[in-house]
Amino acid sequence: MIPAAIPLEDFAEDIVGKAIRGRGIGIRELAESSGVEAAAIDALLGGQFDPDAARAIAPELGLDAEALVVAGQNSWRPEPVALEGLAMFNTPWRDMFVNAYAVWDPAARAAALFDTGADAGAMLDSVAAHGLQVGAIYLTHTHGDHIADLDRVRAACPDAEVFVGEREPLDGATAIPHGHVSTIGPLELEARLTWGHSPGGMTYVVRGLARPLAVVGDAVFAGSMGGGIVSYADALATNREQIMTLPDETVLCPGHGPLTSVGEERRHNPFLARMNK
Ligand SMILES: [Fe+2]
Secondary structure: OOOOOOOOOOOHHHHHHHHHHHHOOOHHHHHHHHOOOHHHHHHHHOOOOOHHHHHHHOHHHOOOHHHHHHHHOOOOOOOOOOOOOEEEEEEEEOOEEEEEEEEEOOOOOEEEEEOOOOOOHHHHHHHHHOOOEEEEEEOOOOOHHHHOOHHHHHHHOOOOEEEEEOOOOOOOOEEEOOOOEEEEOOEEEEEEEOOOOOOOOEEEEEEOOOOOEEEEEOOOEOOEOOOOOOOHHHHHHHHHHHHOOOOOOOEEEEOOOOOEEHHHHHHHOOOOOHHHO
16 A cells, blocks of 8 residues: 655755755855855755765755765665555656555544545545545645646545645635644544645644554655745744654655655754754
């Protein structure tokens, strides 16, 4: 139910680029403050990883230096996750892949879907194969790759109510606020506002399976985070306040890249590792 070997979404150059853009720092300014030549920073952004340059610029960008070096050396991947009641669907969208999820109570078979991905075919097949009763479809945010197949999912699950964060309303969806609590059969679901990548991005925390889980959309990726398109500062702040405060064993279900956990990200995410808390 969990696809094997989904690659990390971001390389070190993506991480550094997101931090530079997010903080609005110019290359020349970064060169001056870090003591690293502008040409070396350009080379790093072009994919030529230099650990010394990375260690020097990391503090200027608010990144954890050692986590950034690990990203540059491509020497870490999160431990594979297997959790009964969680299925992940990874579908191609333009030049990338996007994730959608099904979560259900293994005994009651009550289920919720999270985003649709580019093609919900495998997700709907899985719903049928497991005999799931889909009562709700929760949208993490409304970027096109995450809701591309919503009409088809609605048609296949006519009894399911669609939910979206109230700061990102969508026709036909019920807008819910931060703190909204609902249930998936015996499982408890709590919506948390994790905006900054999008205006009203939501994280859905589910409790009641063998491990807690959080469907985070593009708020956090394994070893990285979504770009702070609306507000980098708020993306970072809400990630720290709403996601990184969850227990270490919490499974994180990102919109792109592999499954991870709060504990893994506390150690390995250059944006969110312990020294930046
Ligand atoms: Fe997005």
